[in-house]
Amino acid sequence: MKVNGDVAALDVEPWVSLLDALRERLGVTGPKKGCDQGACGACTVLADGVRINSCLALAVQYDGQEITTIEGVDHPLQEAFVRNDGLQCGYCTSGQICSAIGMLAEHAAGMPSAAGGSGALTEDEVRERMSGNLCRCGAYNGIVDAIMEVAR
Template sequence: MEVTLRVNGREEVLDVEPRVSLLDALREQLGLTGTKKGCDQGACGACTVLADGTRIVSCLALAVQYEGKEITTIEGVDHPLQQAFVRTDGFQCGYCTSGQICSAIGMLAEHKAGMPSVVTEDIEESAELTEEEIRERMSGNLCRCGAYNGIVRAIEEVAS
C-alpha cells in the first residue's frame, strides 16, 4: 500500500504492508532511528512520537492509519525540553529519552488545553502543573535507569 505521511516537515511517500507499524516504517524505511523500539507492546513509551501534535505510541499505530498526518519524531524536535533534560540530568543511558521528550511535549500541550488527569480532575481548580501531576501524566513512559527526578525537574523548568 502506498501511504503519504508528513514526517518532520517533509512529505514522505512509503510503500508499506497494511500491517506495518508506524514505528517500523519510521525506523526501517525512513532511517529515523531516534524513535526506539522498547517493548513493542505499547507499555514502555520508548516509541512515543507526535501525530498532529498528539503523543502516540508508534509501535501500536499502523502506518496506514496516519495517511496525511504530521508526524514529529525526535529528529524533528527543537524544544526547550531538550536542553532542560541535559541541565537536570533527565537521562542516563538515553534509550527512553526521545520518547520521554516527545511525550512531555504532548503532555504540556494537553495540560495547556485543559485536559484533565487522574490527579487534577478539574483543571480549572489547579492550573499549576505540580510534580504529582507531571508524574501521573508521564506514567506511560518508563525509564530503566530511574532518571525520573531529572525528567520531572526538566518538565517543571520548561512549564514554569
C-alpha cells in the first residue's frame, strides 16, 4: 500500500487491523486507538480518499491502495481547527480532520445524509455527518465552525 505518498511493503497476518499496521509496523502514530470498536472515530484515515475507521479494517484489505493519515494531510481544515478552537487535548483531532476531509468530499459528490445532502452544507448536516467522531473534551462547536468555514 501507499501510506502518505510513500510505498509501504508489509507482510502482515490476515487478522492485523490497518490501525495496528500503521501504528506498530510503520510508526505512523497520528491515527489513535480510542475504542478499538469503531465507535469513537479517533482512528479515522482516508483510503483512496474515503474515510474509514482503521481499527475495523484489516490491513490486507488495502493492498495497493493509498492510505492518508493526518501526517500526510495538507488541508485548510488544519488551520481552521486552530482558528475556531476545534481542538482541546488533541487526541481526536487527527481523526476529526481526516473524517471532515472525507465528509466534505462526500457532500461535494452529492452523497445524501439523514440531515440533508443537497445544496449548501448546514451546521445540522455537518453534525450528523460527523457523528461518528467523538470528542471527550466537547470541542464540537469549534469543530463545526471550522468545517463550516472551509465549506464556505
